[in-house]
Amino acid sequence: MFAKQKKIYSIIHQKCPHCHEGEFFVTRNPFDLSKVGDVLPNCSxxxxxxxSEPGFYFGALYVSYGLAVGLCIAIFVAVYVLAPDTDATTTVWWVLGGLLLSAPILYAWSKILWANMFITYKGVEPVPGEDLRWLPR
Ligand SMILES: [Zn+2]
Incomplete structure (x- = not known):
């Protein structure tokens, strides 16, 4: 559906941002709560x-926050459009329920989105002059 060499391919298929072939997460199931969001140390x-450095994925919390706010707005609008007679308390419960159920997915997506902001597609083969911080030592 999405062509390789596009960041969206890596994000949707949860593949290595650098080569788009290796796995990125330990598990592809976001509801395996003991391993959700665990990133492999390097591409297979x-x-x-x-x-690239300790704490690299702390920045993903900003991405997660943005995704969560967007999801809350989407659920609110959906409830408002599909059931306009719903009271405010019920709407809040819908938003909180949707947020709670999607939290593992948002957590995983935030990490791969964050990685794709800093790692660009360069294929499988090493590129002359590429930044060696991304290579295992
Ligand atoms: Zn790779």
Whole structure:
């Protein structure tokens, strides 16, 4: 559906942002709560490290916040449009329920979105002069 070499491919298929072939997460199931959002140390195909420095994924919380706010607005609008007679308390429960159910998915998406902001597609083969911080030592 989405062509390789586009960031959306890596995000939708949860693949390595660098080569779009190796897996990014330990598990692809976002509801495996013991492993949700756990990122592999490096790509199994191109061997690039996924964490360039300790705490690299702390920045993903900003992405997660943005996704959560967008989801809350979407649920609110959906409830308002589909059931306009719903009272405010019920609407809040719908929003909180949707947010709670989608939290593991948003957590995983925030990490792969964050990684895709800093890692660009370069294919499987090493590129001359590429930043070696992404390679395992
Ligand atoms: Zn890779």
């Amino acid at each position: 195909v191109c061997k690039r490290k996924y964490e």
